[in-house]
Amino acid sequence: MAFLDRYFKFTERGTNIITESRAGLTTFMVMAYIIFLNGSILLGGIAAAKLPVSAGDPIAYAAATALIAGIMTIVMGIVGRYPLALAAGLGINAIVAFTLIAGKGLTVAGAMGVIVIEGVVITVLVVIGLREAIMAAVPLALKRSIGVGIGLFILFIGFVNGGLIVTPQGGSPIVGLAFPTQTAQFVFLLGLLITISLYVLKVRAALIISIFVTTIVALLVGVSKIPDGGLTVTPQWTTLGNFDLGNAFSKLGVITAVLTIFAIMLSDFFDTMGTVTGVAEEAGLTTEDGMVPGIGRVLVVDSVAAFVGGMAGVSSNTTYIESAAGVAEGGRTGFASVVTGILFLFAIFLSPLAAIIPSQATAPALVLVGYLMFTLIKDVNVADVEDGLPALLTIILMPLTYDITVGIGAGFISWVLIKLLKRKWAEVHWLMYAVSFAFVVYFAKDWIQTFIK
Numbered sequence: 001m002a003f004l005d006r007y008f009k010f011t012e013r014g015t016n017i018i019t020e021s022r023a024g025l026t027t028f029m030v031m032a033y034i035i036f037l038n039g040s041i042l043l044g045g046i047a048a049a050k051l052p053v054s055a056g057d058p059i060a061y062a063a064a065t066a067l068i069a070g071i072m073t074i075v076m077g078i079v080g081r082y083p084l085a086l087a088a089g090l091g092i093n094a095i096v097a098f099t100l101i102a103g104k105g106l107t108v109a110g111a112m113g114v115i116v117i118e119g120v121v122i123t124v125l126v127v128i129g130l131r132e133a134i135m136a137a138v139p140l141a142l143k144r145s146i147g148v149g150i151g152l153f154i155l156f157i158g159f160v161n162g163g164l165i166v167t168p169q170g171g172s173p174i175v176g177l178a179f180p181t182q183t184a185q186f187v188f189l190l191g192l193l194i195t196i197s198l199y200v201l202k203v204r205a206a207l208i209i210s211i212f213v214t215t216i217v218a219l220l221v222g223v224s225k226i227p228d229g230g231l232t233v234t235p236q237w238t239t240l241g242n243f244d245l246g247n248a249f250s251k252l253g254v255i256t257a258v259l260t261i262f263a264i265m266l267s268d269f270f271d272t273m274g275t276v277t278g279v280a281e282e283a284g285l286t287t288e289d290g291m292v293p294g295i296g297r298v299l300v301v302d303s304v305a306a307f308v309g310g311m312a313g314v315s316s317n318t319t320y321i322e323s324a325a326g327v328a329e330g331g332r333t334g335f336a337s338v339v340t341g342i343l344f345l346f347a348i349f350l351s352p353l354a355a356i357i358p359s360q361a362t363a364p365a366l367v368l369v370g371y372l373m374f375t376l377i378k379d380v381n382v383a384d385v386e387d388g389l390p391a392l393l394t395i396i397l398m399p400l401t402y403d404i405t406v407g408i409g410a411g412f413i414s415w416v417l418i419k420l421l422k423r424k425w426a427e428v429h430w431l432m433y434a435v436s437f438a439f440v441v442y443f444a445k446d447w448i449q450t451f452i453k
Contacts, residue, residue, distance in 0.1 A: 038315065096115065
C-alpha cells in the first residue's frame with residue numbers, strides 16, 4: 001500500500017485506493033458503450049462503401065475494441081498517472097469510416113494503415129517535444145471549440161444512424177428531417193428517450209443500460225434478430241493486424257495520400273487537447289494557465305494508442321471525455337485508470353453480444369455523448385470576436401462538412417488572421433503560424449495537384 005501511495009500520489013492528491021477503485025468502475029460503466037458503438041460506426045462506413053460485411057465482424061470489432069482500450073488505459077494509469085481512460089476515438093473512427101473508406105475508397109486495411117502512419121508520426125512529435133509545444137501554443141478557446149465541434153459532429157451522426165436525418169430525394173436541401181413512419185425509427189426514438197431519462201436521473205452506466213434495453217426492444221419488434229446459428233460465446237480476433245501501409249499511396253497517389261495522412265494526423269493531434277485539459281481542470285490538477293503538469297507522459301501514451309489502435313484494426317485510440325465521470329467520483333490518480341482498464345479486459349467476453357445490437361440502439365448514445373462534449377462551449381468567450389468567430393467556424397463546419405479536419409483548419413486560420421488584422425501578431429506563437437499555413441496547404445491540395453501533374 002505504501003508503494004502504491006507513493007507511486008500514484010494518493011496522499012498528495014487527497015484520495016485513497018477505495019475512492020480510486022470506485023472512480024475506475026464509474027469510468028468503465030460510462031465508457032462501456034464504445035465496445036459496441038465503435039464497430040457500429042466502422043461497419044456503417046464499410047456498408048456505405050458497399051464492401052462485404054460478415055456476420056462475425058461486429059463481434060470481432062467489439063472484442064478488439066475492448067482489448068486495446070483495456071491495455072492502453074492500464075498503460076495510461078501506470079505511465080501517465082492521471083485518471084484518464086482511452087478507447088477507440090469517436091470522431092476519428094467516423095473519419096476512418098465515412099471519409100477514408102466510404103469517401104476516398106480505401107480498403108478497410110488501407111484506412112487502418114493511415115491511422116498507423118499518422119499515429120507513428122504523432123508519437124515522434126511527442127518524443128521530440130513538438131506536440132506538447134503546439135498544445136501550449138494553441139489558445140484555450142480553440143482547444144475547447146474542437147471538443148464542442150466534435151460533439152456536434154457525433155450528435156449529427158447519431159441522428160443519421162437513427163434514421164431521423166436523411167438526404168431528401170432530389171438532394172435539396174442537403175439534409176432534412178424524416179418524419180418517423182418505420183419501426184426502426186421508433187426504436188431509435190424510444191432508445192433516445194431511455195438514454196436521456198437515465199442520464200437526467202443520474203443513473204450510472206446510463207449509456208450501456210440504454211443500449212441493452214433498446215436492443216431488447218429491437219429484438220422484440222423485429223428490427224434486430226439473433227443469428228440463425230445463435231450467439232457464439234467466443235470472442236473473434238479477425239481485425240487484429242488488419243492494416244495496409246501502402247493502400248493509401250496506391251489508391252490516392254503520393255501527394256494526396258500524404259496530405260490525407262496529414263489531415264487525419266491533425267485531427268488526432270488536437271483531439272486530446274480539450275479532453276485532457278477539461279478532465280484535469282475538473283480534477284483540480286491544472287495550473288492557473290490551464291496547463292497539465294507532466295502532460296508529456298500523457299501525450300506519449302495517447303500517441304502510442306493511436307497507432308496501436310490502427311494495428312488492431314479498430315481505429316485510433318484516444319483519451320475519453322467520459323473520464324470526467326470517474327473524476328466526479330473522486331478519481332485523482334492513475335490507479336483509477338488501471339481499474340478501468342482491467343474491467344475493459346474482462347468485458348472482452350461481452351463482445352459476442354455485438355452481433356445483435358442494431359445501430360438504432362447505439363445511435364442514442366452518440367446523441368448524448370455529443371451533448372456532453374458540447375457543454376465545453378460554456379468556457380468559450382463567444383462574445384469576443386477574437387475567440388468567438390474562430391470558435392464558431394470550428395464548431396459548425398465539422399458537422400456541416402462531415403469532416404472534423406475542416407473545422408479545425410478553419411478555426412486555426414481564422415484565429416491567426418483576426419490577430420493579424422488587429423495587429424496583435426506578437427500574441428501568435430510561431431507554431432500557430434506554421435500549423436495554420438499547413439492547413440492552408442491542406443485546403444488547397446486539389447488546386448496544388450493541378451500544377452504537380
